Amino acid sequence: MSEIKLVFTGSAGAGKTTAISTISEIPVINTDVRSNDFTTHLIRQSIDTSRKETITVAMDYGELTLDDGQKLRIYGTPGQQRFDYMWKILIKGALGLIILVDNAGDDPVGDLARYLDNFREFIKETSAVVGITRMDLSPEPNLEIYHEYMQSHGIRLPIYSVDARSRDSVVMLIHALVAMLEYG
Amino acid sequence: MDYQITTRALDKTNNVFFKSMLQLIQNQLTQKWSYEESAHIILVDLEQPDGIEFWISKPRDVFLIAYARQNFYHAEWFLQKPLRIQPLLQLLNSLAMLQPAQLLINSPPITANQCPPPPKPSSVASVPAAALPSVPSLFSKAMSGTSEGKNKYCLDNKLEYFEPSIYLLGLLQESLVAARPRRFSCLGSAPLYILPYENRCFSAVTKMQQLDSLQENLYSSYAKNIKVVNLTPEELLAEVQKNALRAYPMDTALWLATLRCSHGRLILGQAPDSVIRLKYWPNFVVLPHDTVHVGLAAFMLKNTANLITIAQKTHTTLETVVDFFNSCKMIELTIEEPASESRLVDKKIAEPKRRTLKDILNRLLR
Amino acid sequence: MLAPQLITKLDQRLAKLLEDCSVINAAVVTTADGHMCAMRQGNQDYPLERLATMGSTLMSLGDTITAELKMGTCDNIISENKQGIVAFMHINNNLVLVTLTVQKNALGMLLSHSRRCAEEMAQFV
Numbered sequence: 001m002s003e004i005k006l007v008f009t010g011s012a013g014a015g016k017t018t019a020i021s022t023i024s025e026i027p028v029i030n031t032d033v034r035s036n037d038f039t040t041h042l043i044r045q046s047i048d049t050s051r052k053e054t055i056t057v058a059m060d061y062g063e064l065t066l067d068d069g070q071k072l073r074i075y076g077t078p079g080q081q082r083f084d085y086m087w088k089i090l091i092k093g094a095l096g097l098i099i100l101v102d103n104a105g106d107d108p109v110g111d112l113a114r115y116l117d118n119f120r121e122f123i124k125e126t127s128a129v130v131g132i133t134r135m136d137l138s139p140e141p142n143l144e145i146y147h148e149y150m151q152s153h154g155i156r157l158p159i160y161s162v163d164a165r166s167r168d169s170v171v172m173l174i175h176a177l178v179a180m181l182e183y184g
Numbered sequence: 185m186d187y188q189i190t191t192r193a194l195d196k197t198n199n200v201f202f203k204s205m206l207q208l209i210q211n212q213l214t215q216k217w218s219y220e221e222s223a224h225i226i227l228v229d230l231e232q233p234d235g236i237e238f239w240i241s242k243p244r245d246v247f248l249i250a251y252a253r254q255n256f257y258h259a260e261w262f263l264q265k266p267l268r269i270q271p272l273l274q275l276l277n278s279l280a281m282l283q284p285a286q287l288l289i290n291s292p293p294i295t296a297n298q299c300p301p302p303p304k305p306s307s308v309a310s311v312p313a314a315a316l317p318s319v320p321s322l323f324s325k326a327m328s329g330t331s332e333g334k335n336k337y338c339l340d341n342k343l344e345y346f347e348p349s350i351y352l353l354g355l356l357q358e359s360l361v362a363a364r365p366r367r368f369s370c371l372g373s374a375p376l377y378i379l380p381y382e383n384r385c386f387s388a389v390t391k392m393q394q395l396d397s398l399q400e401n402l403y404s405s406y407a408k409n410i411k412v413v414n415l416t417p418e419e420l421l422a423e424v425q426k427n428a429l430r431a432y433p434m435d436t437a438l439w440l441a442t443l444r445c446s447h448g449r450l451i452l453g454q455a456p457d458s459v460i461r462l463k464y465w466p467n468f469v470v471l472p473h474d475t476v477h478v479g480l481a482a483f484m485l486k487n488t489a490n491l492i493t494i495a496q497k498t499h500t501t502l503e504t505v506v507d508f509f510n511s512c513k514m515i516e517l518t519i520e521e522p523a524s525e526s527r528l529v530d531k532k533i534a535e536p537k538r539r540t541l542k543d544i545l546n547r548l549l550r
Numbered sequence: 551m552l553a554p555q556l557i558t559k560l561d562q563r564l565a566k567l568l569e570d571c572s573v574i575n576a577a578v579v580t581t582a583d584g585h586m587c588a589m590r591q592g593n594q595d596y597p598l599e600r601l602a603t604m605g606s607t608l609m610s611l612g613d614t615i616t617a618e619l620k621m622g623t624c625d626n627i628i629s630e631n632k633q634g635i636v637a638f639m640h641i642n643n644n645l646v647l648v649t650l651t652v653q654k655n656a657l658g659m660l661l662s663h664s665r666r667c668a669e670e671m672a673q674f675v
Binding site: 029030031032034035055057058059078080082085 | 582583599604606610614644
């Protein structure tokens, strides 16, 4: 195996960079720039100060050294569809995919659908796990809705409500992913 | 009164350690205890094949104490590994409180019709699990198997089924049907409150994932040992507020009550040969689980298979699969299909990749 | 996003760039987060929206690399290809200029004209 890597993808502001930083043993290398995407979100921003004002335009990168000295490389993709060329570049050779969806976004189920569709071939060949973030701020849609969506599309993947800032949450996602890669 | 104790299947180090510790705590014991090569009271290492064999042979005229990292057998008297002073002290002093006659007879499993001995005051994990139900024969048999023997899976219809109604689970189900807010309590455990119309329950336990043995008692107890109090919704919510209780989905209580009581027995009414898959991924955030359950969930999410096949393919004991299945079924996560619908995803994972995945997980879970 | 008047000015300056330097076949101004602000191209039909987004990615990677190597700020990124050259450069912190030529021997002209254009744009942005 030439490279051991996991890829985090998902909607803008879902917490990919944050999630990677919870498990990376190096400071996450990121390519964040100030975002111009939030003009339509100004009203929401005024009440939601947790929403970040930068976006990743190339990738995030973190590392974790395994017991045998090998490096697990953790990449985060840009969230916006216009950067989808980066998705294709980063996913090559990955062990598995973690999709994070911002539940406080405009159309979170639609976002999930988009990522599942864009990474369809990869997921078919390997596996993925879905983490729904910011459910505390926006409880709807609830997990049931996501389950229904996935069931109706014949998609069988683990899905959790997670806090991207919590290492436990991120480890739980990767645990499910590893189980899917091994048994699913 | 002088008490004599011996050990069975402990390795040399553990045995020496046990003897030394016994000497060390002599002046803190309420009675005099001595180690003998032969004695009626026997500490059995249930992580050793010899110990397991000895345990399930149910020898007569001896009093057995289980010694292991976890009380897999739900033994009535249990000492947790590694050996530590306080738990040993507590165990021996508790034993000394029993009637001499009780110590000289074999320790038969408690049945549903028997009153359990009174619970012993303790706050550590190694207390005698006084109110715990017995271990069915299927569970004991399976536990005796070596890892090589794990492919000899069998589901025998004649063996007893898991009957929820005699456990906490039955009380919860009944309360949900009756839509009655209630409080359930068992000596030593934090009470559980349920509010059926909100599909929520409440407990003082802050992490259901890490229940200590005292808290576990409630979830593994017989219904007859549980005090049930009807409450109005207002009374219940007042207690929740007063005691700053934590809210959990009702599924958490149902799941835990099933997982802790089924002991490898299929839930009553379940055909052992049906093929099963999971409707969707269990929300392990609120469902206490072990690592093995995550693997089972992954397999059962993608494959439709009977329980024996699931156990074989995931290299898991059948008892674990059955317990997991029962728990999933209880919260309506399972889909059963006719045997002809069995579908296995042809998945072969290369050994180096499997090792890498294990390495990643080990690193992260450390 | 930028004000419409500013976008018009950027567009006019791009038009001048292509007029002044005939070897440049297309030019794009993009925000650092990948939104196209202005574009000009000759008779070709390049997917300039896509180029704009990629320009922001590449420029950001360049900045990340130079920061990692402690080499100061990234001035240009040059992609020399079998059938032409693409140059990426900052106008300011928030804007990136991407220019391209199909002439493999025109690197100097491409860079000097593009650099001047970027500097002038920086004045009025």
